[in-house]
Amino acid sequence: MFKKILIANRGEISLRIIRTCKEMGIKTVAVYSTADRDSLHVRFADEAVCIGPPKSVDSYLNIPNILAAAEITNADAIHPGYGFLSENAKFAEICEKNNITFIGPTADQIRLMGDKVTAKDTMKRAGIPVVPGSDGLIGDIAIAKVKAKEVGYPVILKATAGGGGKGMRVVWAEEEIEKAFETASMEAGAAFGNAGMYMEKFVEEPRHIEIQVAADKYGKATHLSERDCSIQRRHQKLVEECPSPFMTEELREKMGTAAIKAAEFIKYQGLGTIEFLVDKNRNFYFMEMNTRIQVEHPVTEEVMDYDLVKEQIKLAWGEPISGKVYYPRMMHAIECRVNAEDPRKNFAPSPGKITSLHTSKGQGVRVETHIYAGYTIPPYYDSMIAKVICRAQTRDEAIAKMDRALREFIIEGPKTTIPFHIWLMQNEDFRAGNYTTKFLDDIDLAEVLPK
Ligand code: MV4
Numbered sequence: 001m002f003k004k005i006l007i008a009n010r011g012e013i014s015l016r017i018i019r020t021c022k023e024m025g026i027k028t029v030a031v032y033s034t035a036d037r038d039s040l041h042v043r044f045a046d047e048a049v050c051i052g053p054p055k056s057v058d059s060y061l062n063i064p065n066i067l068a069a070a071e072i073t074n075a076d077a078i079h080p081g082y083g084f085l086s087e088n089a090k091f092a093e094i095c096e097k098n099n100i101t102f103i104g105p106t107a108d109q110i111r112l113m114g115d116k117v118t119a120k121d122t123m124k125r126a127g128i129p130v131v132p133g134s135d136g137l138i139g140d141i142a143i144a145k146v147k148a149k150e151v152g153y154p155v156i157l158k159a160t161a162g163g164g165g166k167g168m169r170v171v172w173a174e175e176e177i178e179k180a181f182e183t184a185s186m187e188a189g190a191a192f193g194n195a196g197m198y199m200e201k202f203v204e205e206p207r208h209i210e211i212q213v214a215a216d217k218y219g220k221a222t223h224l225s226e227r228d229c230s231i232q233r234r235h236q237k238l239v240e241e242c243p244s245p246f247m248t249e250e251l252r253e254k255m256g257t258a259a260i261k262a263a264e265f266i267k268y269q270g271l272g273t274i275e276f277l278v279d280k281n282r283n284f285y286f287m288e289m290n291t292r293i294q295v296e297h298p299v300t301e302e303v304m305d306y307d308l309v310k311e312q313i314k315l316a317w318g319e320p321i322s323g324k325v326y327y328p329r330m331m332h333a334i335e336c337r338v339n340a341e342d343p344r345k346n347f348a349p350s351p352g353k354i355t356s357l358h359t360s361k362g363q364g365v366r367v368e369t370h371i372y373a374g375y376t377i378p379p380y381y382d383s384m385i386a387k388v389i390c391r392a393q394t395r396d397e398a399i400a401k402m403d404r405a406l407r408e409f410i411i412e413g414p415k416t417t418i419p420f421h422i423w424l425m426q427n428e429d430f431r432a433g434n435y436t437t438k439f440l441d442d443i444d445l446a447e448v449l450p451k
Helices: 011-023 040-044 063-073 089-097 107-114 116-126 141-151 174-192 249-265 297-304 308-317 395-407 418-426
Strands: 004-007 027-033 047-052 077-079 155-159 169-171 197-201 207-215 221-233 236-242 270-278 284-290 332-339 356-358 365-369 384-392 410-412
Touching (some): 004 011, 004 063, 011 027, 011 040, 011 308, 011 365, 027 040, 027 063, 040 047, 063 089, 077 308, 107 116, 107 284, 116 197, 116 249, 116 284, 141 155, 141 174, 141 197, 155 174, 169 174, 207 249, 236 418, 270 308, 297 308, 297 332, 297 365, 332 418, 395 418
Parallel strands (some): 004 027, 027 047
Antiparallel strands (some): 155 169, 155 197, 207 270, 221 236, 236 332, 270 284, 332 384, 356 410, 365 384
């Protein structure tokens, strides 16, 4: 097994990975920017190396500095966590060239799934359902118009280099398509250095349901059930749960089988997530594949009673999948993301010092966080400061537990999204499991949240 793993990340995920490494008897190296000098991941790791100034591009995205840190500490593997360099094919390639294992899939697999047109085409060839559309890039506006007529309005234009909503436009009628195509491809060109666009039929009010997969280096994959991530705002997930309240045994079987087929078709190695759009008739379509450990992985860990980070490390080392079919114990788990943002003010960031803190506790409650009383949330990074995960035998009980846990989570200083989550746990539609990705579009939170 690996002797020493460098964690190229910060915050709660860095701590999460350090914990599993300790349990596996693996030494850990933290890296940190000067803004994170007083962070817990620096203290909890066996060694820590400063990799640069606060800005991500100078530190957590600084490949030469991270590699130098791995070399001087003699780390034999790098765990990238999520975000930052976790889906950077070049970084995975450089690690391998330097004889350091990148804990993730191969650089080619990251590249394949990073280009959305290629990913979609590959999945179509694998026999996975995809949304009908342009079958490749759209050359110009004239072609876009012809394709849209074929597909039928409404259509959605997407950037092939995109994902997570950037460079995306819904077009309801032909008069809008010219402007939509121009602005979206401009946006994509500026954001990704790649203006390539493709088109799909717009699926109205879909659910976002993803399947967790794990695959070994010998071509075998398994799935670990789904997560419903439909509660989002501006493509930022806020709540995830398993099982999905929309799921049926039949649909899980179909989506799980498709996810395994997708992973095995590309000889995928490691942990991955296949994101699907699911329409109101329970048709499902491949959307994207994430080639990293995800923020919401604890939801799966709680229902399956399974350490996904441990599995990821074992797979990277070259252990085969046990062959046992992992299936949910049919517990129910919900995760609420606590961000240092003001939900009454359009989720405006609210960094600063935490003057007083009490975290949620009790049976079935898990809090993943890097904050402590006296900690100052820096303004440079993602605003997520904690995840509350509650597990119970039924969905109703999990919601009741979450409501209780959120009310005893006291963070003084910055504003947080906790009041939003407390409101959500009371919401009738949420409680009925009656929600799609449109759920928050129609709600004025400044209106409904207590002052
Ligand atoms: C769609 C769609 C409807 N129809 N594709 C959003 C981010 C990117 N991953 C793809 N997204 C969507 N693609 C078709 N053909 C609706 C969305 C979408 C969405 C998807 C998942 C979760 C939240 C969303 C919010 C708005 C739009």
